[in-house]
Amino acid sequence: MTFLSVTDLQVSFSTEDGTVKAVDGVSFNLERGKTLAIVGESGSGKSVTSQAIMALHTGRGTTVSGQIELNGTDIVTASEEKLRSMRGNEMAMIFQDPFASLHPFYRIGSQLAEAVYAHRKVSKKEAKAEALRMLNKVGIPNPEQRIEDYPHQLSGGMRQRVMIAMALINGPELLIADEPTTALDVTVQAQILELLAELQAEFNTAIILITHDLGIVADKADEIVVMYGGRIVEQAGLHDLFYKPQMPYTVGLLSSVPRLDSAGNRLLSIGGQPPSLINLPTGCVFNPRCAAKNPDIAPRCESERPELREVGENQFVRCHLDEEQREKFATTRLAEVLEGE
Amino acid sequence: MSDQEILKVTDLYKKFPITKGALLKKEVGSVNAVNGINLTLNESETLGLVGESGCGKSTAGRVILRLLEPTSGKVEFDGTDITALSRSELVPLRSQMQMIFQDPFSSLNPRHTVGSIIGAPYEVQGIKPAGGVKNAIRETMERVGLNPEHFNRYPNEFSGGQRQRIGIARAVTLRPKFIVCDEPVSALDVSIQAQVINLLQDLQDEFGIAYLFVAHDLSVVRQISNRVAVMYLGHIVEQASRDDLYTHPYHPYTHALLSAVPVPDPKVEAKRERIVLRGDLPSSINLPSGCVFSTRCWQAQDKCHTDVPELQDMGNGHKVACHFPIMEFLGTTLITGPDSGVTAQPDRVVPPPSEVLQSLQSGRATRPKGIDYAEGEKPI
Numbered sequence: 045m046t047f048l049s050v051t052d053l054q055v056s057f058s059t060e061d062g063t064v065k066a067v068d069g070v071s072f073n074l075e076r077g078k079t080l081a082i083v084g085e086s087g088s089g090k091s092v093t094s095q096a097i098m099a100l101h102t103g104r105g106t107t108v109s110g111q112i113e114l115n116g117t118d119i120v121t122a123s124e125e126k127l128r129s130m131r132g133n134e135m136a137m138i139f140q141d142p143f144a145s146l147h148p149f150y151r152i153g154s155q156l157a158e159a160v161y162a163h164r165k166v167s168k169k170e171a172k173a174e175a176l177r178m179l180n181k182v183g184i185p186n187p188e189q190r191i192e193d194y195p196h197q198l199s200g201g202m203r204q205r206v207m208i209a210m211a212l213i214n215g216p217e218l219l220i221a222d223e224p225t226t227a228l229d230v231t232v233q234a235q236i237l238e239l240l241a242e243l244q245a246e247f248n249t250a251i252i253l254i255t256h257d258l259g260i261v262a263d264k265a266d267e268i269v270v271m272y273g274g275r276i277v278e279q280a281g282l283h284d285l286f287y288k289p290q291m292p293y294t295v296g297l298l299s300s301v302p303r304l305d306s307a308g309n310r311l312l313s314i315g316g317q318p319p320s321l322i323n324l325p326t327g328c329v330f331n332p333r334c335a336a337k338n339p340d341i342a343p344r345c346e347s348e349r350p351e352l353r354e355v356g357e358n359q360f361v362r363c364h365l366d367e368e369q370r371e372k373f374a375t376t377r378l379a380e381v382l383e384g385e
Numbered sequence: 386m387s388d389q390e391i392l393k394v395t396d397l398y399k400k401f402p403i404t405k406g407a408l409l410k411k412e413v414g415s416v417n418a419v420n421g422i423n424l425t426l427n428e429s430e431t432l433g434l435v436g437e438s439g440c441g442k443s444t445a446g447r448v449i450l451r452l453l454e455p456t457s458g459k460v461e462f463d464g465t466d467i468t469a470l471s472r473s474e475l476v477p478l479r480s481q482m483q484m485i486f487q488d489p490f491s492s493l494n495p496r497h498t499v500g501s502i503i504g505a506p507y508e509v510q511g512i513k514p515a516g517g518v519k520n521a522i523r524e525t526m527e528r529v530g531l532n533p534e535h536f537n538r539y540p541n542e543f544s545g546g547q548r549q550r551i552g553i554a555r556a557v558t559l560r561p562k563f564i565v566c567d568e569p570v571s572a573l574d575v576s577i578q579a580q581v582i583n584l585l586q587d588l589q590d591e592f593g594i595a596y597l598f599v600a601h602d603l604s605v606v607r608q609i610s611n612r613v614a615v616m617y618l619g620h621i622v623e624q625a626s627r628d629d630l631y632t633h634p635y636h637p638y639t640h641a642l643l644s645a646v647p648v649p650d651p652k653v654e655a656k657r658e659r660i661v662l663r664g665d666l667p668s669s670i671n672l673p674s675g676c677v678f679s680t681r682c683w684q685a686q687d688k689c690h691t692d693v694p695e696l697q698d699m700g701n702g703h704k705v706a707c708h709f710p711i712m713e714f715l716g717t718t719l720i721t722g723p724d725s726g727v728t729a730q731p732d733r734v735v736p737p738p739s740e741v742l743q744s745l746q747s748g749r750a751t752r753p754k755g756i757d758y759a760e761g762e763k764p765i
Contacts, residue, residue, distance in 0.1 A: 085574040086545075185664075199665045200438075229437035229601065231662045234645035238661060256575055259604075259647030263654045282651050300579035302608035304631070304646045305653065310586070311608065313579030317544050333576075 433610030
């Protein structure tokens with residue numbers, strides 16, 4: 045049985061300006077011990093997808109449909125009681141801003157212990173011991189003293205470590221990390237990513253890593269989902285995505301990132317702006333910015349929404365271009381980037 | 386790029402006093418944000434100023450424009466010492482030096498139209514361009530990729546990338562010679578980031594602007610800079626031409642920084658070793674004695690904890706402030722080399738600095754053996 049399987053997930057919010065379809069028909073699977081990266085720009089629906097998995101969309105005017113099966117339990121239809129027992133226990137989440145996600149009035153020790161009480165019948169002493177063990181595990185120096193600290197007494201990297209400790213204290217099988225290192229410096233980012241990888245190996249956790257940084261993806265992901273305008277536009281294994289990208293948007297992303305290991309050729313940027321979710325373009329959502337569009341195929345791109353189709357082993361793409369056209373575009377674009385290196 | 390020097394910063398300090406008491410304020414200490422930095426910048430050149438948060442890079446940028454008063458030191462712009470000028474004497478010079486801010490939301494007044502934001506410099510400076518202010522503004526808007534018809538719109542009607550273009554248009558309205566860019570692309574999406582970087586480069590080519598590019602993203606800095614200075618706790622620890630710095634850095638901190646940046650290429654990533662620094666940045670209220678990096682440096686010796694290293698020139702204008710610069714050109718192997726990843730060394734012997742210098746002067750650059758790159762441990 046698949047550990048996590050998401051099928052045809054749809055999330056929409058009704059707003060004053062109309063209904064926003066933030067996520068439209070997202071499907072993917074994830075096994076234990078693996079890392080799935082969701083890549084996309086702001087407004088692509090990557091965070092909304094992950095919040096749907098944690099069943100955090102409870103507001104009025106929000107509709108979630110489709111199926112999210114975690115260990116055989118459907119999260120979309122599960123009762124609130126069932127969800128409470130699952131959150132923290134079977135699935136947990138760490139957020140981008142560790143300062144906003146820790147309570148400023150409580151000592152970190154009691155916040156960690158609370159996570160233990162919520163799911164296990166343990167004494168105060170045992171809960172504290174558990175908190176201490178976890179702080180030790182995430183590499184906080186002097187945990188005996190630090191456990192009495194308030195969040196503001198810790199640095200950003202330390203706070204993110206506390207968040208990770210809290211998320212993993214009950215040994216969840218699924219960890220969702222929503223931009224876990226975006227607010228941190230690069231050297232601290234390296235520490236936190238190492239820590240996540242170590243803990244993943246130890247607990248065999250499945251990780252959904254949401255990020256916009258393709259460098260982190262290249263370092264940590266097994267499978268990648270690229271989202272644009274609320275849809276999956278490409279889905280592939282790590283090497284296929286980086287070396288055989290199919291979707292013009294993925295190619296555009298790869299060629300527009302400045303790289304540490306290459307000297308300043310002009311970046312090939314993607315023109316235009318990401319689409320507004322209220323007023324999506326007709327046809328392919330990427331077509332107004334697509335550089336691969338040619339006159340022969342343009343009418344189709346502008347009128348017909350492409351389906352996600354399988355183009356290789358475990359590689360899916362949402363594009364009207366045929367294989368030859370896609371390949372030609374990808375190779376010429378990426379060659380332009382590498383030119384002169 | 387020309388050799389005409391436009392900016393010279395000498396021994397610049399900025400301290401923020403910490404006071405106690407309400408009436409009789411007593412100074413009990415200070416945050417040492419910038420501690421004696423020296424920089425030069427030529428016409429149409431880009432100098433990247435990199436470092437982690439709290440290293441003083443943004444403060445340095447602001448002090449150089451005298452948006453903050455320096456504690457001591459000299460900033461010469463086009464031959465004039467601007468630290469000696471009064472506020473009113475400074476105003477005409479402001480048309481020559483401008484700033485682009487990080488946050489495209491808070492740096493634009495929401496109640497002003499785009500036209501009046503971009504045209505404000507004309508009003509402040511009392512300049513009347515030929516052909517009228519309106520036409521000049523429209524021309525600038527077009528130049529930075531904004532639709533001139535949006536002249537009367539308000540900032541909230543624009544996306545993040547377009548707002549950053551408005552901020553850039555405001556900065557280049559008077560065609561300045563020098564712009565401090567404070568993290569101009571870090572709030573933008575990847576695809577938009579590339580557009581803005583390209584725009585900044587085009588404007589530089591066209592108007593010959595010199596940039597001081599303050600950023601934490603080393604990949605972006607490599608893309609745009611001619612020279613790069615690395616800051617740590619208010620000090621410049623290394624400064625070199627772009628390619629020298631990225632391919633053979635000398636300072637251990639630069640090595641650690643470069644190794645921490647992930648590269649969007651799985652095959653390269655799989656072969657790289659990370660130098661993981663232990664601990665956090667020390668407080669800039671109590672700076673470490675000796676070398677500021679000594680508390681986190683894996684090759685620090687007794688000397689590093691007591692003696693402050695001076696910036697020394699290693700040739701070709703490559704300057705480093707370190708008692709034990711790393712001589713082997715790890716940079717190349719670390720970053721681009723497919724088959725020579727850095728591995729832990731078995732024996733840990735670090736030669737005395739005199740030997741290192743000697744071998745350097747004689748042209749036989751060898752590297753101190755025994756650096757354990759796997760962890761931030763100190764050698765025995």
